[in-house]
Amino acid sequence: MSENRQPLLEVSHLKKYFSASGGGVVKAVDDVSFTIYKGETLGMVGESGCGKTTCGRTAMGLYKKTDGQVLFDGQDVHTLRGADKLRFARRAQIIFQDPYASLNPRMTVADIIAEGIDIHGLAKDRMDRTEQVYRLLDLVGLNKEHANRFAHEFSGGQRQRIGIARALAVHPEFIMCDEPISALDVSIQAQIVNLLVKLQREMGLTYLFIAHDLAMVKHISDRIAVMYLGTVVELTRSERLYEKPLHPYTQALLSAIPIPDPEVERKRQRIELEGDIPSPIDPPPGCRFAGRCALACDRCRQESPALREVEPGHFVACHLV
Amino acid sequence: MGETLLQVKDLRVSYYTYAGEVQSVRGISFDVEKGETVAIVGESGCGKSVTAKSIMRLIADPGKIKEGSSITLDGRDILAMSGRELRSYRGAECAMIFQDALTSLDPTMKVGKQIAEVLTIHGMATKREAAAKAVELLRQVGIPNPERRAQEYPHQFSGGMRQRAMIATALACGPKLLIADEPTTALDVTIQAQIIDLMKQMQKELNAAILLITHDLGVVADIARRICVMYSGKIVERGSADDIFYRPRHPYTLALLSAVPRLDLENKEHLASIEGTPPDLLKPPAGCPFCTRCKYCMPICQEEMPESTDFGGGHQASCWLHDPRAPRVDAPLYDEKEGRV
Numbered sequence: 001m002s003e004n005r006q007p008l009l010e011v012s013h014l015k016k017y018f019s020a021s022g023g024g025v026v027k028a029v030d031d032v033s034f035t036i037y038k039g040e041t042l043g044m045v046g047e048s049g050c051g052k053t054t055c056g057r058t059a060m061g062l063y064k065k066t067d068g069q070v071l072f073d074g075q076d077v078h079t080l081r082g083a084d085k086l087r088f089a090r091r092a093q094i095i096f097q098d099p100y101a102s103l104n105p106r107m108t109v110a111d112i113i114a115e116g117i118d119i120h121g122l123a124k125d126r127m128d129r130t131e132q133v134y135r136l137l138d139l140v141g142l143n144k145e146h147a148n149r150f151a152h153e154f155s156g157g158q159r160q161r162i163g164i165a166r167a168l169a170v171h172p173e174f175i176m177c178d179e180p181i182s183a184l185d186v187s188i189q190a191q192i193v194n195l196l197v198k199l200q201r202e203m204g205l206t207y208l209f210i211a212h213d214l215a216m217v218k219h220i221s222d223r224i225a226v227m228y229l230g231t232v233v234e235l236t237r238s239e240r241l242y243e244k245p246l247h248p249y250t251q252a253l254l255s256a257i258p259i260p261d262p263e264v265e266r267k268r269q270r271i272e273l274e275g276d277i278p279s280p281i282d283p284p285p286g287c288r289f290a291g292r293c294a295l296a297c298d299r300c301r302q303e304s305p306a307l308r309e310v311e312p313g314h315f316v317a318c319h320l321v
Numbered sequence: 322m323g324e325t326l327l328q329v330k331d332l333r334v335s336y337y338t339y340a341g342e343v344q345s346v347r348g349i350s351f352d353v354e355k356g357e358t359v360a361i362v363g364e365s366g367c368g369k370s371v372t373a374k375s376i377m378r379l380i381a382d383p384g385k386i387k388e389g390s391s392i393t394l395d396g397r398d399i400l401a402m403s404g405r406e407l408r409s410y411r412g413a414e415c416a417m418i419f420q421d422a423l424t425s426l427d428p429t430m431k432v433g434k435q436i437a438e439v440l441t442i443h444g445m446a447t448k449r450e451a452a453a454k455a456v457e458l459l460r461q462v463g464i465p466n467p468e469r470r471a472q473e474y475p476h477q478f479s480g481g482m483r484q485r486a487m488i489a490t491a492l493a494c495g496p497k498l499l500i501a502d503e504p505t506t507a508l509d510v511t512i513q514a515q516i517i518d519l520m521k522q523m524q525k526e527l528n529a530a531i532l533l534i535t536h537d538l539g540v541v542a543d544i545a546r547r548i549c550v551m552y553s554g555k556i557v558e559r560g561s562a563d564d565i566f567y568r569p570r571h572p573y574t575l576a577l578l579s580a581v582p583r584l585d586l587e588n589k590e591h592l593a594s595i596e597g598t599p600p601d602l603l604k605p606p607a608g609c610p611f612c613t614r615c616k617y618c619m620p621i622c623q624e625e626m627p628e629s630t631d632f633g634g635g636h637q638a639s640c641w642l643h644d645p646r647a648p649r650v651d652a653p654l655y656d657e658k659e660g661r662v
């Protein structure tokens with residue numbers, strides 16, 4: 001199935017290291033590879049501090065990479081300059097996690113949404129600009145009376161809609177959604193996810209959907225990458241991941257998610273993970289998960305496992321699979 | 322039926338702001354029996370945290386618990402307590418754990434000392450005994466190397482460990498009631514599962530009642546025996562966990578349940594979202610607060626708040642649909658055959 005699909009974003013062996021303040025190196029993203037095909041949604045899940053946001057931001061060229069390569073439609077994102085870079089910025093947009101911090105409090109909603117339109121010269125004149133803003137507000141379920149208000153006058157869900165309108169204003173092909181629903185209430189989350197799915201269908205958008213809520217990620221994604229401490233440990237189609245998780249971390253993660261059903265919860269057997277996620281500063285050699293893994297053997301502590309394709313389209317980084 | 326421990330009757334709490342009176346909690350009543358777990362579920366702004374704070378008498382200006390409200394624990398009137406009585410009540414009889422463990426722990430005090438402080442203040446131990454007990458408590462809540470950890474500051478702890486330390490502090494004096502206000506919201510799922518298990522285990526050991534405040538229906542399904550669903554300052558539905566999850570009788574509960582995507586079910590394309598937003602509590606609606614977002618809204622819903630209807634076994638919902646005069650709705654509020662919404 002993947003042969004006739006066209007890759008849009010190709011990330012290969014991407015690394016992003018930061019130097020920690022007390023010495024040492026934070027290996028936030030350590031040798032991550034994945035491909036996102038046109039029109040699909042790749043979900044990226046993991047616990048806080050696993051490097052999913054850093055990975056996304058580095059792939060978008062917001063952070064300088066330490067090593068590796070990111071190709072967007074065949075072009076290296078990190079070497080783009082001038083007009084090419086501007087063109088990339090138009091084609092690839094971001095929706096941020098915090099709808100309170102990502103909207104400029106001093107700008108009106110119209111100006112926030114139209115900033116990209118202005119920068120890329122997408123409006124013929126002022127009238128056209130206003131028309132476009134109204135159309136975008138309508139598209140995301142707000143109305144034109146909202147155009148001259150400020151961000152603080154809106155609720156969290158409405159702000160996230162403004163963030164989505166801003167991303168859509170420049171007709172992007174690719175949107176990185178960085179935890180777009182984490183800050184919202186359950187009933188509002190469903191509204192935003194439905195909106196994202198609808199927009200994808202209508203405009204043929206491609207998403208990188210980063211979140212820690214696995215249930216929501218499963219709902220929206222075609223394929224899912226599970227990250228742990230800077231590395232991708234498992235990547236496969238979303239149904240497959242839930243049917244047959246192969247990596248011990250994925251199994252534990254799935255079993256930790258509470259299911260809103262008392263009967264199921266009573267019968268459930270949890271795989272308990274001991275301890276916390278270790279620090280990504282100068283991680284020990286071997287598998288990153290070895291310290292918390294019940295199945296870890298000597299090989300796991302010495303040699304770090306590569307991401308292998310164990311069945312068509314199902315990649316796992318574990319010695320034991 | 323067990324013995325009633327906490328009884329809240331017609332609780333009303335308002336915040337008097339420059340913009341006017343924000344009616345956060347608008348007349349709610351519920352009780353918690355000894356040793357059981359009751360959950361209050363609702364979205365942000367529904368008044369669930371204000372309810373929790375009222376029970377601890379932590380409502381600060383410009384907030385006020387209004388006349389006519391009543392809260393009793395083991396028969397004692399909490400609202401009539403003096404400052405001195407409150408000091409011995411808080412921590413010893415009723416303890417609270419908060420969502421954000423980092424801001425709730427004192428950053429300038431060693432963790433062991435914070436736990437020991439609770440014991441010395443309540444006169445339950447001398448300084449030396451309290452220090453030893455603090456280490457023991459840290460061990461009980463599953464913190465490795467408790468002797469060394471007791472000498473560390475909160476910032477040296479991870480999120481999950483801070484929450485464990487806070488649970489240790491709350492349980493130090495063996496309270497009868499533990500109020501947990503979104504105890505796992507700031508934590509990752511694998512850590513959340515650990516903390517929930519810890520709470521269950523501690524509850525068994527101490528036989529304390531837990532009042533769990535959360536927005537996460539998954540967590541509730543795991544731990545709660547009875548559930549109150551709150552919406553804009555009112556309890557719209559209450560019942561056992563099975564009542565709420567399998568036989569919801571209020572459209573809001575139903576909508577809330579169907580808005581959550583589930584791992585164990587097939588992927589659906591469209592999530593049943595609840596359109597619109599909750600009402601402004603500066604001007605609370607005269608009728609049912611959910612009416613503007615409700616699929617089944619009738620004219621009466623906008624005018625008058627429905628009485629609660631009893632379905633037996635403590636299952637109650639406040640909705641006009643259950644009035645004998647109401648038309649039968651096409652979509653049943655729950656499916657008897659399926660046993661699930």
